[in-house]
Amino acid sequence: MLVNFNNMLAQAKSGGFAIGSFNAYNYETIRGIIDAGSQAKSAGTIVAFGKKYLENMALEDAVAITSALAARTDMPVCLHLDHCDDIDVIRMAIAAGFTSVMYDGSALPFEQNATNTRLVCELAYAAGVSVEAELGSLAAGEQSHEGSSADREIYTDPDQAARFIAETGVDALAVSVGTVHGLYKGKPNIRIDILRAINEKAGIPLVLHGGSGIPEETITDCIHNGICKINVNTEISVYAVEKTAQALCSGERPHLSVIGKKQQKYVSEVVAKYIAFFRHQSQA
Ligand SMILES: [Zn+2]
Numbered sequence: 001m002l003v004n005f006n007n008m009l010a011q012a013k014s015g016g017f018a019i020g021s022f023n024a025y026n027y028e029t030i031r032g033i034i035d036a037g038s039q040a041k042s043a044g045t046i047v048a049f050g051k052k053y054l055e056n057m058a059l060e061d062a063v064a065i066t067s068a069l070a071a072r073t074d075m076p077v078c079l080h081l082d083h084c085d086d087i088d089v090i091r092m093a094i095a096a097g098f099t100s101v102m103y104d105g106s107a108l109p110f111e112q113n114a115t116n117t118r119l120v121c122e123l124a125y126a127a128g129v130s131v132e133a134e135l136g137s138l139a140a141g142e143q144s145h146e147g148s149s150a151d152r153e154i155y156t157d158p159d160q161a162a163r164f165i166a167e168t169g170v171d172a173l174a175v176s177v178g179t180v181h182g183l184y185k186g187k188p189n190i191r192i193d194i195l196r197a198i199n200e201k202a203g204i205p206l207v208l209h210g211g212s213g214i215p216e217e218t219i220t221d222c223i224h225n226g227i228c229k230i231n232v233n234t235e236i237s238v239y240a241v242e243k244t245a246q247a248l249c250s251g252e253r254p255h256l257s258v259i260g261k262k263q264q265k266y267v268s269e270v271v272a273k274y275i276a277f278f279r280h281q282s283q284a
Contacts, residue, residue: 002067004130005078005229006100006171008044009205012228018219018278020211021046021080022271023233025053028260032267038073039268040275042053046100048082048231051089056096059089064096066151078130082231090120094127102174106134106207110160117168132229135164136176138209142183143234153178155194164199172205177222179210184232188214192221199226207231211274219277232274240266 005019012019020037024030037045048064057065063079070077078099081093084250090101103120105113117133120215124131136156156175175198178190199206205228211219212235218229243266244259254262 001077002063002079002097002099003044003076004128005044005046005080005132006130008046008076008078009172009228011043013205013226015043016223017043018208018223018228018230019044019046019080020271020274020278021207021229021231022236022267022274023048023050023231024062024066024098025049025056025080027065028263029236029267031069032070032071032273034066034075034077035172035264036268036271036275037077038075040272040279042075042279044078045271045275046078046080046229048080048233049098051086054089055067059093059096059098067097080130080132082233083134087116087120087123091123092127094124098129100130100132102132102134104134104174106137106174106176110135110164114164114167115169117164117171120186121169121171130171132172132174132207133164133168133170134174134176134209135161138176139180140182141180141210141234142185143238145189151181153180155191156198158194158197158201159255161198165202170204172207173202174207174209179208179214181210182212183238184213186220190209190214190218190222192225195222195225195227201227203282205229211235216277223278230274231277232270236267236270239270244283 022033027262041254066079083104137154139153140151175194206226208227211232213228
């Protein structure tokens with residue numbers, strides 16, 4: 001059964017770990033993510049689907065595949081619409097059966113972002129769907145498939161975050177504290193001081209985007225300062241494409257069905273690594 005993310009994020013917050021949110025685009029990626037989560041006996045796994053992948057798969061198809069696979073595991077699975085600035089698409093995702101949505105109004109002025117987020121919360125909560133919003137802006141790293149290459153870092157302001165949460169009633173807030181979408185060009189400079197200040201005022205689970213390639217010790221610091229959900233996208237794609245290229249370089253030309261199966265495995269390998277990172281922190 002598909003669930004919203006509220007219960008799993010509450011468990012993460014009280015247990016001192018984070019839930020992974022992994023981006024999927026087709027059967028192979030969804031299957032790879034859910035298999036890795038089930039095998040790790042994860043407290044929950046989030047399958048994230050972005051609007052830009054509507055060319056790969058319709059919203060209804062994402063719901064059908066994810067719910068069919070979720071029905072075969074005891075692990076709670078959340079199907080989450082990632083970064084969406086279009087409220088009509090959010091309405092369609094809720095109607096199709098998504099259990100969670102992210103409204104991304106981070107490019108808008110504060111008041112407009114808050115007003116739109118509040119509207120999305122009303123729509124979503126009526127259907128039992130959880131909501132994530134974003135305040136501040138992440139810069140673009142290398143090979144990012146999110147946002148635009150012109151995106152610049154705007155750190156989330158802790159006082160604004162507190163006001164935003166009070167005005168919108170949003171379930172979880174994505175913050176900008178120095179992570180980037182895509183791969184890091186150098187060592188990431190994560191502002192734990194800003195994250196700590198946001199967490200002291202927020203009172204709700206915080207979300208870290210740009211999880212690909214963050215050093216493990218930084219993940220620990222982030223989890224200790226309120227991060228309950230961490231998004232990983234780029235590394236899943238980079239790793240699976242690299243391994244696929246290596247497999248084909250040998251000169252072998254396997255059947256397409258064999259490549260599909262291998263790709264599920266590659267996705268599972270990356271997801272399993274991050275689930276272990278995010279969970280391990282409770283013992284750190
Ligand atoms: Zn993101």
